[in-house]
Amino acid sequence: MSDANSVEKIIDVNSSEYYINRELSHLQFNIRVLEQALDETHPLLERLFFLCIFSKNLDEFYEVRVANLTRQLAFAREQAGADGMHPQQVLNAIHTLCSTTVERQYSILNDTLIPALEKENIHFLRRADWSEEQRVWVRAYFDDNIQPLISPIGLDPSHPFPRLVNKSLNFIVELEGKDAFGRETGMAIIPAPRSLPRIIRVPDALTSGGDHFIFLSSMIHEYADELFPGMTVKGCYQFRVTRNADLEIDHEDTADLASALEDELHSRNFGDEMRLEVADNCPEDMTLFLLKKFGLENNDLYRVNGPVNLGRLMEVIAQINRPDLQYPPFTPGLPKHINFKKSIFESIRDKDTLLLHPFESFTPVVDLLREAAKDPNVRAIKQTLYRTGAKSEIVNALVDAARNGKEVTVVIELRARFDEEENLYLANRLQEAGAVVVYGVVGYKTHAKMMLIVRKEGDKYKRYVHLGTGNYHAGNARAYTDYSFLTCDDSIGEDVHKVFQQLTGMGEALRIKKLFHAPFTLHKKLIEMVDRERGHAEAGKPALIRIKANGLTEPKLIRALYKAAQAGVKVELIIRGMCCLRPGIAGLSENIRVRSIVGRFLEHTRVYYFFNNGKDEIYAGSADMMERNLLHRVETAFPIENNKLKERMKNELEVYMQDNCQAWDLQPDGTYVRAQPGKNADIIKAQSLLLETLAASSS
Structure with a gap:
C-alpha cells in the first residue's frame, strides 16, 4: 500500500477543519x-x-x-x-x-x-x-x-x-x-x-x-x-x-x-x-x-x-x-482572420474564433448580431441576457432583428442582482419590438451566455454560435477578463439549440453531445474528470488539473480535488474570490496551489483544464465552482477542441501561474500572501503580458 493511500485513510476529507468559511x-x-x-x-x-x-x-x-x-x-x-x-x-x-x-x-x-x-x-x-x-x-x-x-x-x-x-x-x-x-x-x-x-x-x-x-x-x-x-x-x-x-x-x-x-x-x-x-x-x-x-x-x-x-x-x-x-488607453486586438471587409459569417466558417477580452475586442460579437439583424438569410436569433447595460448595442441589434422580421427569442434573467430594474426595462423594450421574451426557468437563474443564429445557406440551415464566460455588456468587456467563442460547429450548434428548447419550452432533459449543462451534467462531469485525473496519478502517470474561476465553494468538488491531490495529481487553482479549499496541508493538499490575481482588470474567465494522460481537455464556461452555479442555475461549459486554441489557452493559464506581482497565494489558514519576484527574477504581471501580446496598441 502506498504512503498516499495510507494517509488518505487517516485524513477525513469531510472534516470541517479542512474547509474555509x-x-x-x-x-x-x-x-x-x-x-x-x-x-x-x-x-x-x-x-x-x-x-x-x-x-x-x-x-x-x-x-x-x-x-x-x-x-x-x-x-x-x-x-x-x-x-x-x-x-x-x-x-x-x-x-x-x-x-x-x-x-x-x-x-x-x-x-x-x-x-x-x-x-x-x-x-x-x-x-x-x-x-x-x-x-x-x-x-x-x-x-x-x-x-x-x-x-x-x-x-x-x-x-x-x-x-x-x-x-x-x-x-x-x-x-x-x-x-x-x-x-x-x-x-x-x-x-x-x-x-x-x-x-x-x-x-x-x-x-x-x-x-x-x-x-x-x-x-x-x-x-x-x-x-x-x-x-x-x-x-x-x-x-x-x-x-x-x-x-x-x-x-x-x-x-x-x-x-x-x-x-x-x-x-x-x-x-x-x-x-x-x-x-x-x-x-x-x-x-x-x-x-x-x-x-x-x-x-x-x-x-x-x-x-x-x-x-x-x-x-x-x-x-x-x-x-x-490613470492607466494609459489601449485598443483591443483582433484575430487576423476577422476581416471587417467581409462577412463575419464567412470568418466564422473559416475557423473557430477565441477572443480574450478586454485584451481582444468584443466588437466581433456585436457585429455578428448586427449583421444577423440585417441579413435576409438569417431566419432566427436566440439569445440569453443576464447583465447587458441600459444602452446596450446587443439589445439594439435584437430590436432591429425583430423589426426586420426575424424570429427573435430572448431569455432574459430578471433576477440578476442589482440589475433587475434595468432588465425589466430591456424586456419591455424587446417585447414592444416583437421579440419573444421569456424569463427562464422558475427557481433557476439563467446564467449561461449563449447566442444562436440560424441562417439559410443553400437548401439547409446553418447554426452560428457565440458562447462566453462573461455577460453581453460592452462596458464589462473593457473591464473584465472573459473568453468569447465563435463557432459554426454542427454539434455545438445543435446542443445550444436544445438548451434554448429547455429554457423556452417544457419537457424532459434533452441529450446534449458536447456541452456540459447545469443543473444536469456540469457538476457530475467536472467530478468525473477530476476522478479520471486521480486514476492516472494512481497508475503512476503524470496528472495535472488547472482551473480558473471566480469562486470554489462546492464541497463535493472540493473533496474530489483533495482526493486527487492525495493520489499525486498536481492541482493548480486560480480563484479570484471565495475559495473554501485549504491548500498546503500535509497528507491532504500539499499538491494543491491556490492563487488569486487582482489587477487592473477584474478576472472573470472560467476555464477547466485536465492533462488527461496527454490528451488535453479544456472547457470554458459561465459557471463558477459553487453550489448555486453547479446545482441551482442554468449554466453551460463548452469544449475547446482546436489544437491551436487549446495551446493558446494553456499558455494563458501558465502566465497566470507565473505571475509574481499581482498574484496572491492562499495559505492553509485562509489568509493570502502576495507573490514577490525573487532576486534577479523577471517581473511577470499576467495582465500586462496579455495586454502587450493581444491588444492592438497601447498609448
Missing part, C-alpha cells in the same frame, strides 16, 4: 482589492478607484451576505456549511475582520492617498481651508441648490424617527432651545437630498490651479444651524445605514415574475437594517440612540474618520483630467 473568504478578496490602493505600481487615481471599489463591495457584502446570515438567525434556519461554523460565529468573525479593515481603509485614505493627491494639486477642502471667495460661493450654492431640497425632521411624538433609505447620507443633529411652537426636542435628522452630488467641484476661477472639491456633507455641516432658526446646533454628525437589499420572491406563489419583481424593487430601499456607519466624533449617547432606533447592536456599528460612503469618491475621478494619473 465562504463569507470570510469573500472578505479576504475584498481586502486584496483594498491593498491595491497602496500599490504604487498602479497610477494614483486608479489606487483611489480601488479604494472606492472596496467600499462598494463591502456595501453589497452587507446587503446580501450578512443579510442572509442574519435572516437565518431571525427565522431559526441556521445552516452550517462544510466549515462547520454557526451563522452567529460567522457574524462575529465578520465584525472583527471588518472593524480592522474599515479602520485601515480610512487610514489609507487620510494618511496615504489624500497627501499623495495634494502633491498632484488635487484637493478635498475642509471648511477651515475655504478662502473668503470660496465661502461666498459655497453660501450661494447652499442657498440655491441644497436648502430648497432639504427637509429637516425634528424628533418628537408627532415626528417619529423617519424610515431612511438604504445607504443614504443623513445627519443627526443635537439641538438646544425651543422652536416656534415651544417644542424642545433636543435632536433632529437631516436626510441629504439624494438628487445632489456628494462631492462638488469648486470653480477653477476660485482656485490657484489644480482640482479642488468640497463634500456636500461639509456644506450641510456649515449651514446646519440655518435649518433650525432660533435654535442652537450643538453638533451635527453624518451617518448611514445599510439594509438588506436581497429580493425575496416566492416562486411557487408567483404567477407573473415581472410584476412580482417590480413590487419587490421598491422594498429594497427599506429592508431590515444590517449596519450603521457614523462619524467617529458622534457622541456616545447619540450613537446609542441611533443603534436603538435601527435595532442594531455594537457589532453592527462602524465609527469612521471621514465620509460615511467612500464609494462616492468615484465621482471625483471622472471630473479630473489627468491622464498621467
